[in-house]
Amino acid sequence: MKTLKIEPLTKEAFAPFGDVIESEGRDYFMINNGSTRRYHKLGDVQLDEQGQGIINIFRADTLEYPLPIKMLERHPFGSQSFIPLFGHEFLLVVAPVGDGSLNIDPSTVRAFRASARQGVNYHSGVWHHPIMALRDGDEFLVVDRSGPGNNCDEFYFDESVQLTVELD
Numbered sequence: 001m002k003t004l005k006i007e008p009l010t011k012e013a014f015a016p017f018g019d020v021i022e023s024e025g026r027d028y029f030m031i032n033n034g035s036t037r038r039y040h041k042l043g044d045v046q047l048d049e050q051g052q053g054i055i056n057i058f059r060a061d062t063l064e065y066p067l068p069i070k071m072l073e074r075h076p077f078g079s080q081s082f083i084p085l086f087g088h089e090f091l092l093v094v095a096p097v098g099d100g101s102l103n104i105d106p107s108t109v110r111a112f113r114a115s116a117r118q119g120v121n122y123h124s125g126v127w128h129h130p131i132m133a134l135r136d137g138d139e140f141l142v143v144d145r146s147g148p149g150n151n152c153d154e155f156y157f158d159e160s161v162q163l164t165v166e167l168d
């Protein structure tokens with residue numbers, strides 16, 4: 001069994017998987033006659049030609065920890081972002097796009113903890129665990145893709161892999 005080390009979420013560390021949506025330490029420019037900072041283009045909404053960008057809310061309950069990571073999923077036709085609406089931390093487990101096949105090298109799987117003021121935007125095809133809220137009934141603004149085709153592939157690890165996430 002391998003317990004994944006939970007890393008702090010930073011723009012640099014998360015770059016292979018997508019964007020970190022945050023204002024802390026980011027560039028901005030003033031708008032609205034100087035009353036508003038615009039933290040511009042923190043993430044890219046990625047869509048295929050037939051896709052439509054949509055805005056959703058996910059209300060998620062916590063999962064049971066220690067959490068076995070039995071599967072990851074990916075959205076090949078578009079990005080998917082999770083922005084906490086209630087300002088609570090949450091967890092992420094991700095793996096890189098890889099060679100595009102329906103396979104994940106367990107050694108590439110990483111876990112992160114998002115602060116209360118961070119969101120993420122998974123790029124198209126990036127493997128990730130379904131939302132891992134740390135409070136029951138937590139809500140996330142989710143910008144992702146609607147359109148034709150199956151935009152959710154799932155990969156289940158072999159039972160011998162046994163990746164786990166534990167809370168501190």
Ligand SMILES: NC(=O)N[C@@H](O)C(=O)O
Nearest residue numbers: 073080128129130131152
């Ligand atoms: N299935 C679905 O819309 N949710 C997942 O994509 C997820 O990442 O939580």
Ligand code: NI
Nearest residue numbers: 073075080130
């Ligand atoms: Ni997803």
